[in-house]
Amino acid sequence: MKASATTSMQFGQSLQMTPQLLQSIRLLQLDGLQLELEIRRVLEQNPLLELDEEPVANPVPERVDAAGDVAAFDELPESSMWDVRGASWSGDDEDGLQRIAAGESTDPHLRVLQRLASELDGDALEIAAFWLEHCDDSGYLAAPHAALIETGRTRFGCGADALETVRQRLLAGDPAGVAARDLRECLLAQLAALPGRVAGRVLARCIVESALDLLATHDIVALAKSLQRDEADVQEAVRIVLSLDPRPAQSGAPVEATAVVPDVVVWHADAGWRVALNPAAAPRVSINAGYERALAESPASAPMRDMLQEARWFTRGLSMRYDTLLRTARVIVERQAAFLERGEEAMAPLTLKDVADAIGMHESTVSRITSGKFLQTPRGTIEMKRFFAVRLDGANVSGAAVKAMVRRLIDAEPAQRPLADEAIAALLARQGVHIARRTVAKYREQLDIAPARARRRGARPTLLARAG
Incomplete structure (x- = not known):
């Protein structure tokens, strides 16, 4: 053995991304429309799969339903609750x-x-x-x-x-x-x-x-x-x-009317909040029982076995998506119940890590499942990402709640004597929220509200903000 030869050992961990895991991760991050298109594509390519026309009574895996606070589809409020009108262009024209x-x-x-x-x-x-x-x-x-x-x-x-x-x-x-x-x-x-x-x-x-x-x-x-x-x-x-x-x-150009279809429905009943998947956004796909039985009873070709395996991966991936989505929504509703009851000023601090710890998953999983997903609540259709709010330094309230307080104070100010940023900070301090004047200015700008002198009666309210 030559003395010049060196041997080194490297230790590390690597995650083997199996096809099944990749499938599940991809399904997690799709929004409602993308999921619908993906299901159509898979159904066209895999004849072993079929779409369940009638929603099942239990929309999620058994272990989630066992918690006792997940409603069956027949307990959901009227479907009109989550009908959201979309905007569309209209208008005809002719040459001349x-x-x-x-x-x-x-x-x-x-x-x-x-x-x-x-x-x-x-x-x-x-x-x-x-x-x-x-x-x-x-x-x-x-x-x-x-x-x-x-x-x-x-x-x-x-x-x-x-x-x-x-x-x-x-x-x-x-x-x-x-x-x-x-x-x-x-x-x-x-x-x-x-x-x-x-x-x-x-x-x-x-x-x-x-x-x-x-x-x-x-x-x-x-x-x-x-x-x-x-x-x-x-x-x-x-x-x-x-x-x-x-x-x-x-x-x-004229376009068809579009609407946001909520992924989860949230409503108040029996002195508590109820959470359920929206059946319109949770299509159920299953393996055709006849085909599966035939493949089990007789030798099947390699392509058919692969197709059956892919079908199983897909149905399990869908179940994981619905399971994770519902569990995440339950935690969000639990942590933000005050917001649902009282509005923006009651928005509690909440991070991806908080939810991830509560459901026993990684932050990246929570990030994927909340991207492009919507909750239908008594306060309207709200994107899940909006429920995450950063805690204000040195306080037990979120920045979103303080921003709402700033907006309320400005909305109630006298027209002749608009509140300066220092005055707003002082009023908030009386409510136990201590923030610097520059933080008030930051939130005011984020709300697209002009400085005090530009808000004086007769002044243009918003586009003069930068001039101040």
Whole structure:
């Protein structure tokens, strides 16, 4: 043996990802629509599987039902409880401005005109048609703005202000962002058009105005450093920006009405909270008993044996999904019962680890099973991720609860004397919640609420937030 030869030993652990485990993990993270498509695909490829047309009385494995607080399907409240209306585009159009409201065109610009027909007079509608005539298919101006202003003045014999007023109406219209000069103006118009108070909108506007180049790199750390903000806040603001449509004209196409189908139904009964899978979101798949018996009684080819094994993996994976989903929902409802009863200010601190420890699983499993899943509650359809709230440093309340307190105080403030951030912090301290002024400012911005001086009566409430 040569002295130069060296021998080293490496110790470590590795998880062997079996096909069955991979199947189960994949089923956990699918949302309702993805699960439906996956089940259809598997049923088409594996003739040994069949869809149970009638839901079984017990929607989950026996060991979960044994806890005694899981309802059978016949105990669920009326199905109308979880019917959620979706939004849809409507409107017909026809070639020619004079017949906008009567035809059936697929041209996106004519759809925009159709929606404006009842809001603008004839002259303004013609100017709107002029702007749209000079937009590309995505909704952006296809020529320099200044040149189009001059062309419009010559054509309509009006001033630049009249032309720009109509263009601004298009920018703020439905869909927002049409007739924008560039991507920045398009996204800013869509942010301004978001309904109500959207958490993170102020920071999202700041990103669009000054950091689009960094946004394009998807470098959250660099964005946070550039804007001097917390990475979590920047991440939320980036999510808002990425949810906007860079091709607004194309988004106006009619689509079918869609609705969120909750995965779990939660309701109050018998002095407690009841939790059950929504049968509409928990399709049951089983192995055809006749086929399985035939394969057991006679020798089967290798492909058929493989198909039977895959069928068993799939049904077990579905059972694991439903089991984990229901157990997770039960813990969430138990920990957030106060929120369900009293609202945002009662949101308790809750982490993925808390739930994982309660159900005896890993945090990654809880993360997968709560992504894209919804609970139907008396407070509406709520995404499961929303129930997780970070504990405020040095307090027994969550940041989400304190944010709701900040919103309540601002909603109740005198119009002539809006509360400064320091005053809000002092009022919260009287309620036993001690936070710094800068934390109040952070929550206020996340709620898309302007500083005190911009909230004074007569001031514009939200878009002046950054100016303060």
